[in-house]
Amino acid sequence: MKTVLLFIALFFVITPVSAADFPTIKGWNPSGEIMTFTPDTLWEHINGAAETFLQYGFQELKTAELSNDGVTVAVGVYEMSSPLNAFGMYRTELPEDAATVKIGGQALISAPYQALLVKDRFYVKVDVYEGEIDDAGGRAMLEAIAAALPGDAGLPKVFAKLPAEGQVPGSQRFTREAFLGVRELEHCISAEYDTGAGAVTQLFVMLPPEGTTVDTVWQSLASKWKAVSHEPKPVLAKKVPYRGLVGVIRTGENIFGVAGSENEETLLKSLTRFSAGS
Amino acid sequence: MDEKNRIAAGNLSRRGFLAVGSAAAAATALPVGAGEGDEEKPRGIVQWRRLGRTGFRASDVSAGAGASDSNLVRYAYDLGINYFDTAESYGNGEHERVIGGAMEHMDRKKIFITTKLEIKAEDTEQTILDRYAKCLERLKTSYADALYMHAVSSADVVTNEHFHAAIKKLKEDGRVKHAGVSCHGPRGEEGDSMEKVLLAAVNDGRFDLMLLSYNFMNKDEAERVLAACKKADIGTTAMKTAPGAVELPSWDPKNPTGDLLKYIERKEKEGQERAKSIEEIEGWLASQKEAYEQTKEFRDKHGITSVAGLRVAAAKWVLQNPNMHTVCLGMRDFEQVDRFVALSGSRMQVAEARFIDDYRVAYSSSYCRHGCTDCLSQCSEHLPVSTIMRYAYYFSGQGREKEAMSKYARLAHGNGSTCMSCNAPCTGACPHGLDIRANLITAHSLLTIA
Numbered sequence: 001m002k003t004v005l006l007f008i009a010l011f012f013v014i015t016p017v018s019a020a021d022f023p024t025i026k027g028w029n030p031s032g033e034i035m036t037f038t039p040d041t042l043w044e045h046i047n048g049a050a051e052t053f054l055q056y057g058f059q060e061l062k063t064a065e066l067s068n069d070g071v072t073v074a075v076g077v078y079e080m081s082s083p084l085n086a087f088g089m090y091r092t093e094l095p096e097d098a099a100t101v102k103i104g105g106q107a108l109i110s111a112p113y114q115a116l117l118v119k120d121r122f123y124v125k126v127d128v129y130e131g132e133i134d135d136a137g138g139r140a141m142l143e144a145i146a147a148a149l150p151g152d153a154g155l156p157k158v159f160a161k162l163p164a165e166g167q168v169p170g171s172q173r174f175t176r177e178a179f180l181g182v183r184e185l186e187h188c189i190s191a192e193y194d195t196g197a198g199a200v201t202q203l204f205v206m207l208p209p210e211g212t213t214v215d216t217v218w219q220s221l222a223s224k225w226k227a228v229s230h231e232p233k234p235v236l237a238k239k240v241p242y243r244g245l246v247g248v249i250r251t252g253e254n255i256f257g258v259a260g261s262e263n264e265e266t267l268l269k270s271l272t273r274f275s276a277g278s
Numbered sequence: 279m280d281e282k283n284r285i286a287a288g289n290l291s292r293r294g295f296l297a298v299g300s301a302a303a304a305a306t307a308l309p310v311g312a313g314e315g316d317e318e319k320p321r322g323i324v325q326w327r328r329l330g331r332t333g334f335r336a337s338d339v340s341a342g343a344g345a346s347d348s349n350l351v352r353y354a355y356d357l358g359i360n361y362f363d364t365a366e367s368y369g370n371g372e373h374e375r376v377i378g379g380a381m382e383h384m385d386r387k388k389i390f391i392t393t394k395l396e397i398k399a400e401d402t403e404q405t406i407l408d409r410y411a412k413c414l415e416r417l418k419t420s421y422a423d424a425l426y427m428h429a430v431s432s433a434d435v436v437t438n439e440h441f442h443a444a445i446k447k448l449k450e451d452g453r454v455k456h457a458g459v460s461c462h463g464p465r466g467e468e469g470d471s472m473e474k475v476l477l478a479a480v481n482d483g484r485f486d487l488m489l490l491s492y493n494f495m496n497k498d499e500a501e502r503v504l505a506a507c508k509k510a511d512i513g514t515t516a517m518k519t520a521p522g523a524v525e526l527p528s529w530d531p532k533n534p535t536g537d538l539l540k541y542i543e544r545k546e547k548e549g550q551e552r553a554k555s556i557e558e559i560e561g562w563l564a565s566q567k568e569a570y571e572q573t574k575e576f577r578d579k580h581g582i583t584s585v586a587g588l589r590v591a592a593a594k595w596v597l598q599n600p601n602m603h604t605v606c607l608g609m610r611d612f613e614q615v616d617r618f619v620a621l622s623g624s625r626m627q628v629a630e631a632r633f634i635d636d637y638r639v640a641y642s643s644s645y646c647r648h649g650c651t652d653c654l655s656q657c658s659e660h661l662p663v664s665t666i667m668r669y670a671y672y673f674s675g676q677g678r679e680k681e682a683m684s685k686y687a688r689l690a691h692g693n694g695s696t697c698m699s700c701n702a703p704c705t706g707a708c709p710h711g712l713d714i715r716a717n718l719i720t721a722h723s724l725l726t727i728a
Binding site: 046059072092094116125175181241 | 343353367370540610
C-alpha cells in the first residue's frame with residue numbers, strides 16, 4: 001500500500017494527508033518500515049486486545065516507530081468503521097479519571113509514556129518506547145497528527161441526543177456490547193449526570209444497530225424485560241446485580257435509559273424527566 | 279476414575295458445596311437480583327484444581343479478558359471464580375482497571391490474579407518494573423500472583439534476562455509470587471511453534487505457570503506441552519478454546535452491505551478498484567468458510583448453532599483433561615458468567631468424548647493447516663504445499679471445482695505433478711503427520727482430472 005512521506009516546513013507542523021497515508025511529523029524520523037494490519041492480522045500486533053477493536057469495527061491499522069532526540073515512540077493509527085466506533089474504542093481505553101484535552105475530537109496526554117487521540121473515524125495511540133515525552137511534546141505531536149487526519153474534529157453528533165444539562169464533562173461513552181454488563185443493551189451512548197449532593201446517575205440512549213430499527217430493538221427488549229408502565233409512554237425495566245433497576249422508555253424514534261434506580265417509582269420519574277428534556 | 283482423582287473429587291465436592299452456599303448467599307444479599315424471573319439462583323463453581331507447584335487451588339473455570347464492567351468481575355467472584363487473568367495490553371490497561379474496580383469487594387488472599395507484559399527487544403529490567411508497577415496500580419493491589427511474558431512467539435525470548443531479573447526483584451519485594459509465559463504460536467509466518475516456545479520455557483525451569491491455546495483442533499501439540507508441564511509440576515491455563523466459525527456473514531457481491539460495503543467504499547477512496555476489493559473479500563470469506571466447514575461435524579453433534587454454544591461445548595471438552603488446571607474464558611455479560619460458571623465440574627459423556635477424539639484424529643491427519651509452512655524447507659521443488667491442499671479442499675470439500683482447478687492452474691511455482699517422480703524428501707516433515715507426497719499427488723489428480 002502506498003505511503004506518502006510528507007515534507008514539512010515547520011517543526012511539528014505537517015501537511016494534511018489522505019486516509020491512506022501515515023502522518024509524518026517534522027523532526028521525527030521513522031526508524032523502521034510502516035506496518036499495516038487488517039482485521040485478519042491485527043492479533044499479530046496486539047494479540048488479545050484485538051477482539052475489542054474488531055468489536056468496534058476495526059478496519060485497518062498503520063503503525064510506525066518515530067525517533068527524535070533520543071526519544072522513540074510507536075504511533076498507531078487505527079481506522080475504525082465510523083466516528084462513533086472510533087470514539088467508543090478510544091473511550092474504552094481511556095482511564096476513568098483521565099483529564100482529557102481538546103485536540104481533534106478529544107485527547108489524553110499521559111506523560112511521560114503515552115498519548116491518545118480520537119478524530120473522526122481514527123483512533124491514534126502514541127506509546128513511548130525510549131526516553132520520555134512531556135505534556136508540551138505530547139500535545140505538539142497530537143496536534144500535528146490531528147491536523148494530518150481527515151474528517152471532523154468534534155465528538156460524534158449523535159451525542160446531542162443526551163441532555164446537556166447536568167452532564168459530567170468527559171463522561172460520554174459509546175458501548176457496542178453489554179452496556180452495564182447486560183447483554184440486551186447494545187449500541188448505547190451514555191453519560192453521567194450530577195444529581196446533587198455528590199450523587200451521579202447514568203443516562204443512556206440505545207441506537208439501533210445497522211440493519212435494525214427502533215421497533216425491532218424495542219420488541220426484543222420487551223420480550224425479555226418487565227413492562228413497568230404503558231402510559232403515557234411504554235417503560236421496561238430489569239434488575240441488574242449491584243446496580244439496582246435499569247429502565248428504558250420509548251419516545252418516538254428514541255429509546256432512553258436510566259441506570260441505578262432504587263425502585264420503579266424513582267425509575268419512572270427519572271425516565272420521564274430524561275425523555276422530556278431531550 | 280483413578281484413586282488420586284477420586285480423592286481430589288471428594289475434596290472438591292466439599293469445596294463446591296461451600297462455594298454454592300457462598301454464591302447463593304451472595305446472590306441473596308444483592309440489592310437486587312439478576313433480573314426479573316431470577317427466582318432460580320445461578321449455580322456457583324463446584325470444582326477447583328491444584329495449579330501446579332503454585333499450590334493454589336484454582337476454580338476450573340476462570341475469567342479472562344472481556345469484562346468491561348467491574349460488576350461482572352464481582353459477580354464472577356461471588357459465584358466462586360477465584361482466578362482472574364488480564365494483561366497490560368487488554369484495552370490499554372482497561373481490563374486491569376475493571377478488575378481493580380472490583381478489588382474492594384473481593385478477599386485478595388483468596389483470589390489469584392495474573393497479568394502479562396509483552397517483552398520487547400528494547401525492554402530493560404527497569405522498564406519491566408515500571409510497566410508492572412502501572413499494572414498493580416490499575417489492579418489496585420500490592421502484588422499479582424503471577425506475571426507472565428505475554429504472547430511469546432520465539433523460543434529464545436523465554437530466557438530474556440531482563441524479565442527474569444525483574445521477576446527476581448519483584449519476588450524479593452513481595453510484589454509478585456510466580457513467573458508465567460503465554461503463547462499460542464508464531465505470529466504470521468515468523469517465529470516458533472507454541473510447542474517449541476513452551477517446551478523451552480519448561481526446560482528453562484523458572485516458570486511456574488503457562489497459558490496456552492488448547493482446543494479440539496490442536497490437541498496433540500498442546501497435550502505434549504501439558505505432559506511436560508505435568509512432569510515439571512507447572513500450573514496450566516487454557517485459552518483460545520473454541521476454534522472455528524459458526525456463522526458466516528451474508529454476502530452478495532452485487533449488493534454488498536454492512537462492514538463489507540464500508541470496506542469496499544474505503545478502498546475505492548484509496549484508489550482500489552471495486553473488483554479487486556470484492557476479490558479480497560471473497561478470499562477472506564473462503565477462509566472463513568473453511569473454518570466453518572472444519573467444525574461442522576463437532577457443531578452438528580452438539581447441536582451448536584451459535585458462537586456462544588460453540589464456546590460452551592469446546593470449554594466442556596477442555597475440562598475433560600485433568601492436566602489442564604483451569605479454562606480461561608472471556609465474560610462479557612452476566613448471562614455469560616452464569617453460562618460459563620455452570621460448566622464447572624461438568625463431564626462429557628463417554629460417547630461424546632470418544633466422538634470428538636475420533637473426529638479429531640481423523641481430521642488431523644488429513645487437514646493441512648492453513649498458513650503452515652513447516653514442511654516447505656524440505657521440498658526440493660519449493661511447492662506451496664498448504665496452498666495446493668487448500669485448493670484441493672475447495673474442490674472436494676466445498677464443491678468449487680472450477681475455481682479450484684483454475685487457481686491450481688495459475689500456480690506460478692510448479693505443482694503436484696513433480697511429486698510423482700520425486701523421492702519425497704518431505705517424508706516426515708509434517709508435524710501433524712500428513713503424508714505430503716501422497717496428498718499432493720492426489721490433489722494434482724483431483725485438480726487436473728489427470
